[in-house]
Amino acid sequence: MFRCPFLVLCLLFTSLPFAQAFDQVEPRNDPGFLNKSALEIDKLIADFYRRKQLSVPQVIDDATFMRRAFLVAIGRIPTVEEGLAFIEIENPDKRADLVGYLFNAPGYSSHMTNWAFDLLRLRDTPIGSPVINEPYRNWIRQAMTQNMPWDEFVADLLSSEGNGWAPESAAVGYYTSDRGMPLDNLANTMRVFLGSRMECAQCHDDPFGETERMDFYHLAAFTNGQAMSKRHLMYGLWNELREDLEENRFEYEVGLLLWNRVYGMSLAGGGKGRIPLPSDYQYRDGNAGELVGGRTPFGKMVRTSDRRDDGEGRMEFTKWIIEKTGPQFSGVIANRMWERVMGKGIYEPVDDYIVPSETVYPELITFIGDLMLQLDYDLRAFQQVLMLTKTFQFETNPNPSTESRGDDFHGRKIERLSAEQIWDSLITLSDGDPDKQSRRDMDTRVFVGGSPVLVGKMDMIRLSEEVMALESEKEVREYFRELCKIIESSGKDMKSGAQMSMMMGAVKKYGRDAAVRASELPSPAPREHFLYLFGASDREVVEAASREANVGQMLAMMNGFVQRKLVNNPQAYLFKNLEGGSSATEKIRRLYVAILNRPPTKTEMTWMKAEVEAQGEEGFRNIAAALVMSSEFVFLR
Secondary structure, eight states: OOOOHHHHHHHHHHTSOHHHHHHTOOOSSOHHHHHHHHHHHHHHHHHHHHHHTOOOOOBOOHHHHHHHHHHHHHSSOOOHHHHHHHHHOOOTTHHHHHHHHHTTSHHHHHHHHHHHHHHHTOOSSOTTOSOOOHHHHHHHHHHHHTTOOHHHHHHHHHHOOBOTTSTTTGGGHHHHTTTTOHHHHHHHHHHHHHOOOOGGGGTSOOTTSSOOHHHHHHHHHHHOOOBOTTGGGGHHHHHHHHHTTTTOHHHHHHHHHHHHHTGGGOBBOOOOSEEEOOTTOOSTTOOTTOEEEOBOSSSSOOBOOSSSOOSOHHHHHHHHHHHSSTTHHHHHHHHHHHHHHHSSOSBSSTTSOOOGGGSSOHHHHHHHHHHHHHTTTOHHHHHHHHHHSSGGGBOOOOSOOSSTTBOOOSSOOOEEOOHHHHHHHHHHHHHSOGGGSOOOOOOOOEEETTEEESTTTOOHHHHHHHHHTOOSHHHHHHHHHHHHHHHHHHHHHOOOHHHHHHHHTTSOOOOTTOOSOGGGSOSSOOTTSHHHHTTOOOSSSTTOOOOOOOHHHHHHHHHSHIIIIIITOTTSHHHHTTTTOSSHHHHHHHHHHHHTSSOOOHHHHHHHHHHHHHHTHHHHHHHHHHHHTSHHHHEEO
């Protein structure tokens, strides 16, 4: 067997044989249980084949498995070193070892962060809002990095209150991002976490479902009554600042900081448990303006009084979603993860829940829902189980599923990579392993009038803590006057603009070609960015990403980022890896493993060697351009 020197380099780099390096990483849950659960899934799929009289698909080869596993688990292709090491190693357990390695790699949390951002419509700045989502964004990323169990994650999102900058309550961004749109927020909550599509019922009885408008308002009662913490203490001061705006611009800007980015990012109100019906309510079961209490439409019923405020409505609503909806809560997230790993949900769409008995395979959907419970909502361990199955390793099936609302499990469907997967893979080729790059900092600087102030002296976390601790209007006014003096004094003490720039440099900023993961870039991506062009979500609605092709994508691959940072860049990581190659054959092989994650076929090798013989060193760049722009690179099979 041909031995590539890069395998030796890889082993030296890891300081351990590749398989041993995998073995050093233990999954959070017992490996024996994970393997047993994977086997149970395979048995269920085998039984499905027997009943449907389907032939068992072939198992993919090592190179295809490697590429599929990397892209599904961590959202990028392997580096040259990772690719060669896996292909070359002789170990019957190397596929399971690779799965363990990937789910404990830093790229996993980056890939999951993209998923969470799309699901929760995370925008750095909410549409039409003066607040920012910096602490909320960081909270989501940390939750994915720490592998927070899904039930705890959802509980924090739906029940948190307090200071939006405090790490322990930053999840309030889930509500403050939708401030002024509580009914839309509720509709998204039901869709995302329970697969219940109730958005139509905001305005009328759902003609396509069983939800009535009254059902929706009974639910809305639980979360009604949200407000900003202690903002009323600043009303008088704020009105004065607005009246003297022209004469006291600086004081107004400082006041704006407190009004929007401290009070405006806080959340109070545990949920009144009752709500008035809207002025246009038109059904016989209630009158406009009538107060109705909370009542859940399915699962174990939870109710609140329509005669007095509850004060704990959001907590009761949260407990109902997680604990009292039967198999729905666990089943919905289990099916979402199945779609994420296997390429298609057991039933679809995944945000339109179907009771197990009515799905294409009741036993399977029941099993994975129970498995999610057994794993204590550990999404990483759950996905690891799925990738340990033989089902995950089946060859791609180009034919549509035989089931109308779900999968037939007869091989993965071919799909184009997401915009984030393409970007992260291109970064891997141009700059090497992107997971070795430092991550984006949480920007906690204090801004007044668009410029940072108090740099090195105070950040937004401390400022917000001090402001939220004030208990009276008098204290707020006194604090405000003192803050203005400190900011003015701090500005005079700055020796030069260069010093300010140097201090600002501690916060990472990324341009359009920044060689970092998509999860580190602005959310959503700017309209001129590669990610936006390739269909990244605008984060205005749930999971709005697109994988549809367009002419602009072709032009971007031919003339844009790919050419600037990769094909025409002799310092690109891809080409630096060719420097140690002893022959054209070896260099071509490395290009194939780096880009398509497989060795070239004999026919391809003949073609590529002819190109190099005709074009010299330029031939290698031509090969790289052709492979990156091939459909094989941008599709997952």
